[in-house]
Structure formats: structure tokens, C-alpha cells
Amino acid sequence: MSNTSKVITCKAAICWGVGEAVKVEEIQVEPPKATEVRVKMLCASICHTDISSIQGSPHANFPLALGHEGVGVVESVGELVTNVKEGDMVIPTYIGECKECVNCVSEKTNLCMTYPIRLTGLMPDNTSRMSIQGQRMHHVLSCATWSEYMVIDANYILKVDPSIDLAHASFISCGFSTGYGAAWKEAKVESGSSVAVIGLGAVGLGAISGAKMLGATRIIGIDKNERKREKGEAFGMTHFINPDDSDKSVSELIKELSGGMGVDYSFECTGVAPLLTESIEATKVGTGKTIAIGTGTDIVPFGLSCIMYGRTLKGSVFGGIKPISDLYIIANKTQKKELPLEELFTHEVPLADINKAFELLKQPSCVKVVIKMSC
Structure with missing residues (x-):
């Protein structure tokens, strides 16, 4: 019996309903x-x-096999797959790239019309390859990486060099690349410009890294966690603001560090609704550009006056990164150790202790938790 005809029984992290414990x-x-x-x-x-998915966003289809960041080895392939073979190292992506649809051809966006974001938690044919106790399971977007084995459409993966650091490959499959791409592909940060990044998790640190790569000379990081100062500096941050150290607004503090005029580009990476207004207000009148990266469920309470004075607000998915044309460039930089991704790796847990990971995320020293598979 070939691998492509076997059903595999394995362990996975499962959530059975909104807000329920992960098992x-x-x-x-x-x-x-x-x-x-x-x-x-x-x-x-x-x-x-992954955390918001437990709360029912971006969809509330349960039971849910969790995880969308990761790296693994192809165990078996379908008969029409030509881009990878058994034994190849791959990372999942949650958008595809056909290079032929109106969006791909336009070069204006990374949101492919042929291989879009999967918001149903199912495969492109609206079925599932995963089940538990005879019940069909869903995944977060295109796959379920907190499972010892998972199935994904071949148009949502990128083959990478097998010598790549596994943890670092996992980081670039979503978080870090989202921030890096926001500076590179969405904002198109110019050399000599000024940048503000609100929220210094993996996404924010990626935005700092992308801004540095493009030659920004003033890169301001904003976070209430004082320990993020050192992390930000490792990726290229030049100035740090802890909002808890002042009674002034975040936008006022940013303007104080940018000659009173504001920055050329700002990146909102927290998903905290009021901070989007602060991020816009922190940019220059007439030319300032804000990239909204963080996702949240609250209504964003900003008035049109924020952007009426010539500022630009742009939404971003996966930082504008195309999974074939662009992500492989980040993967190559990762494989060559050109990015300080070791600064993101702060904690590690085995899959069996997945709930410990959620507790670790609450610690000030935590940036990324790596989940090691046992199979």
C-alpha cells in the first residue's frame, strides 16, 4: 500500500468550541x-x-485543528502535484499565487483570486482531510500546523532549503514576514525616511527589519514592555518609546522624536483599535502613510480628519508578500542567516504541553513560542 492511500492516526491540538480549552x-x-x-x-x-481563532475569528467552525505557522517534510503527494515531491522541506502559506489572475498580473496586490485566503477552515473543494471521533474537522486558514501530520493544497506551500533552521522557517511562514513585507512591499519605505512601529512582537520586529533593509534612518519602536527595547535594537530600531512612561499620547511622543512633523511611515501591529488613530496621527500631514497590520475585533474609532489632510491608510494581508515571488527571498535570507531571527526564539514546548505555550506568551520575556513535534 502506498503512502497516498493510507490514513494516518496522529496527535494534534484541538479546540472544540469558542473559548474552550485546547486539548x-x-x-x-x-x-x-x-x-x-x-x-x-x-x-x-x-x-x-491562532489565539483569536480559539475565540471564533476568522471563522467559528469547530472542531478546529489549530496552527498556521510551521515547517515540515512532504510525506506524500497527490497525482497532479509537480512543484514538490516526497522528502522536500516546505512551509505553509495562507494565500497562493497563480501569476495569471487579474490581481497577480497587476502587481498591485498579493491577494491572488485563484488561490485566495481560506476562511472556511476547509480545503479548496470544501471538504476536510482531518477528522476526530468520526467528525469532520476544520483548520484555521489553509492548514493545521499544530498537528503531527496535516494536508494542504500544493498551491499554498513554499519549498525551502533543507538546511534552514526549523524554528526560523516557522517564524517566516507568517508573523515576521508579515511585518517585513509591510515595510518592503506595502509601504515601500524610502532610504533616509522615518518610521514608527507600534507593537514589537514578531510582526513589529519584522517591520523594523524591513525598514532597516530599505535604508530608513530613524526607526521608532513603541511598546509597553520595556524588554522589547533590546529586541527592537537587535533588528534595527534607533529609538524606543514606552507609552507608560508619559501622560502624552503615542502620536505626540512619536512627533517629539521626529522634529514635531511626524514620521513618513507608521505600522500598527497590535490590533488595538485606538492605536490605529494614533498611528495615523503620528505621520506627516500631506505625505504620511500608515499600514494597518494588526487585527482585532473592536470597531476602529477614527475620524476622517485623520486622513483628510493628505495622509494615506492602507490595509495589509501577509505584508503584501507573494508566496512564490517574494517569500522565497525572505527564506533565502533566513537560510543564509542574514536576519537576526534567533532574537524571536524565546521559548519552546512539546506539542503535548501546548497549553503551557499560552501561559508563556503572557511573560514579558516571551516573543515567539516554538512547538516541537514528537513524531
């Missing part, structure tokens, strides 16, 4: 269909989207 349970993973691959996961990590 590690045995599940069944079916073989890949024609355009799919089954991946043996080696390493995964936690992103804010």
Missing part, C-alpha cells in the same frame, strides 16, 4: 487528493491569529 488528541489524517500534499510537521510556532 491534544488523536485524529485521523486522510491521504492527499490530486493537487494536495500531506506534510509531516517538524516544528511550529504561535501567532496572534
